[in-house]
Amino acid sequence: MTIDPEGEAPFKVAIVGAGITGISLAIGLQARNVPFAVYERARSFREVGAGIGLSENAERAMTAVAPSVREAFEKVAMPNGEDYFQWVDGFNTDRLIFRLHVGDNGFRGCRRSDFLEELIKVLPEGTVKWGKELRSIEEDSPDGRTTLVFKDGTDARADIVVGCDGIRSRVRQLLLGEQDPASHAGYTHKYCFRSLAPMDEALKAIGPYRASTRFMYNGPDAHIITYPVAEGSVLNIVVFVTDTNPWHPNSEGESNAENSGNNITTISTGGRNVTHTGKGSREGALSALEGWHPTARAIAGLLPTGDIEKWAVFDMLDHPAGSYARGTTCLAGDAAHAAGPHLGAGAGFGIEDAVFLATLIAQAADGVKADGPEGKGELGTRKNELASEALRVYSDVRYERTQWLIGATRDAVALFQWQKDDRGADHDRFAREITRLFHKIWHYDLDLEVKQARAKLAGRLT
Numbered sequence: 001m002t003i004d005p006e007g008e009a010p011f012k013v014a015i016v017g018a019g020i021t022g023i024s025l026a027i028g029l030q031a032r033n034v035p036f037a038v039y040e041r042a043r044s045f046r047e048v049g050a051g052i053g054l055s056e057n058a059e060r061a062m063t064a065v066a067p068s069v070r071e072a073f074e075k076v077a078m079p080n081g082e083d084y085f086q087w088v089d090g091f092n093t094d095r096l097i098f099r100l101h102v103g104d105n106g107f108r109g110c111r112r113s114d115f116l117e118e119l120i121k122v123l124p125e126g127t128v129k130w131g132k133e134l135r136s137i138e139e140d141s142p143d144g145r146t147t148l149v150f151k152d153g154t155d156a157r158a159d160i161v162v163g164c165d166g167i168r169s170r171v172r173q174l175l176l177g178e179q180d181p182a183s184h185a186g187y188t189h190k191y192c193f194r195s196l197a198p199m200d201e202a203l204k205a206i207g208p209y210r211a212s213t214r215f216m217y218n219g220p221d222a223h224i225i226t227y228p229v230a231e232g233s234v235l236n237i238v239v240f241v242t243d244t245n246p247w248h249p250n251s252e253g254e255s256n257a258e259n260s261g262n263n264i265t266t267i268s269t270g271g272r273n274v275t276h277t278g279k280g281s282r283e284g285a286l287s288a289l290e291g292w293h294p295t296a297r298a299i300a301g302l303l304p305t306g307d308i309e310k311w312a313v314f315d316m317l318d319h320p321a322g323s324y325a326r327g328t329t330c331l332a333g334d335a336a337h338a339a340g341p342h343l344g345a346g347a348g349f350g351i352e353d354a355v356f357l358a359t360l361i362a363q364a365a366d367g368v369k370a371d372g373p374e375g376k377g378e379l380g381t382r383k384n385e386l387a388s389e390a391l392r393v394y395s396d397v398r399y400e401r402t403q404w405l406i407g408a409t410r411d412a413v414a415l416f417q418w419q420k421d422d423r424g425a426d427h428d429r430f431a432r433e434i435t436r437l438f439h440k441i442w443h444y445d446l447d448l449e450v451k452q453a454r455a456k457l458a459g460r461l462t
């Protein structure tokens with residue numbers, strides 16, 4: 001569908017950030033004929049090849065935001081080896097602890113970069129503006145529109161601004177104030193080593209069955225995840241380690257404008273940008289797995305030699321934002337509610353956010369059209385009121401679930417790393433608790449929630 005960005009439609013939406021959340025929202029708005037532009041600080045599409053899994057709630061959200069999002073995923077999704085998450089005692093026995101059914105062909109993996117590349121193809125040429133790093137937002141223009149000012153000195157105007165700019169969100173800082181602790185994510189005292197190992201090497205290390213499907217290895221103060229991606233040509237490996245120390249960044253500096261998404265390199269803490277990765281090594285990972293079963297150690301042995309990056313896991317548990325919306329600006333995806341990766345839900349929640357935002361913004365746009373040029377009061381003011389209501393409803397309906405995820409993710413990692421009082425000994429308890437957490441994520445009645453959100457907005461618009 002072609003959109004006239006300056007045409008008659010009542011709202012133009014500026015989306016800051018071309019990650020999964022921002023691009024899903026853009027496609028959702030396109031499908032509902034709401035004009036938009038995406039402003040992304042990277043100069044071109046450039047992504048790390050990290051693996052990602054998307055659960056059934058995420059797939060339902062893809063279809064709801066626009067069928068083309070689901071189609072993009074289908075092009076890159078890797079069929080499951082088996083439709084189960086399987087947890088192994090990685091420390092003592094290398095034996096299975098528990099299998100959780102993920103649904104038929106549920107929680108398929110893909111390379112995040114492959115998915116994003118397919119998603120971006122859905123958008124009309126020129127709607128993603130590359131090399132646009134947001135610096136500030138000015139809201140005092142006479143027509144009620146917002147001006148976005150970019151690092152390169154250019155600016156753009158919009159009626160609604162949605163910050164989809166990730167865990168280090170600039171929009172979040174501008175919305176809440178840089179000195180507000182809620183503007184900055186905090187260290188979860190976990191870091192990880194990640195790698196995509198060639199499948200022939202993986203097969204030698206762990207054999208065909210373990211390499212064919214997702215496995216997780218639990219143990220004291222660390223855990224490992226492995227699953228095949230890219231049509232089974234590589235094995236995605238993540239080794240998570242608990243760190244009792246505060247995060248010690250290597251250096252301080254400017255945020256790296258080329259980085260995007262999972263490629264977390266710097267983060268703002270206390271108003272400063274501090275390095276968010278440290279140097280590590282395969283030997284470091286192996287020493288965190290001292291005394292573990294040889295299989296777990298063989299997986300860590302697949303990490304590259306030499307210096308490798310270790311990635312700190314940050315989240316927004318300690319200082320949550322009180323709301324995701326203020327006026328005609330709001331936050332979505334990791335910018336609003338970044339959680340650790342341990343329940344594999346962040347991207348799916350970003351797509352869910354996109355469904356609500358696209359739906360509610362389109363509904364508010366219909367409200368403006370219904371008012372007509374002679375509408376209630378000054379059009380700029382009325383437009384802003386309707387836009388603000390849509391964003392407020394979005395924040396209200398998404399807040400509880402998305403905030404829950406952050407704490408639930410901390411609980412999950414404590415289960416994996418034997419940090420609960422039973423130190424991993426009670427397998428039934430593990431099965432019960434982990435099932436409850438995943439099921440709450442997966443079994444979400446999106447249609448019902450969207451319907452209720454629409455009704456809530458309709459109530460406020462009358």
Ligand SMILES: Cc1cc2nc3c(=O)[nH]c(=O)nc-3n(C[C@H](O)[C@H](O)[C@H](O)COP(=O)(O)OP(=O)(O)OC[C@H]3O[C@@H](n4cnc5c(N)ncnc54)[C@H](O)[C@@H]3O)c2cc1C
Binds near residue numbers: 019164259341343347
């Ligand atoms: C190791 C790991 C494994 C994970 N596994 C899973 C999984 O299996 N399943 C799952 O659902 N989730 C997973 N996640 C979480 C998931 O990756 C994130 O929740 C998701 O990518 C967030 O998407 P986003 O679009 O909100 O933000 P991001 O992907 O961070 O995108 C933000 C975008 O904004 C841009 N940007 C930032 N600042 C500015 C600015 N000032 N101006 C303009 N642009 C800007 C960035 O360059 C970037 O492109 C994992 C995360 C990690 C770290």
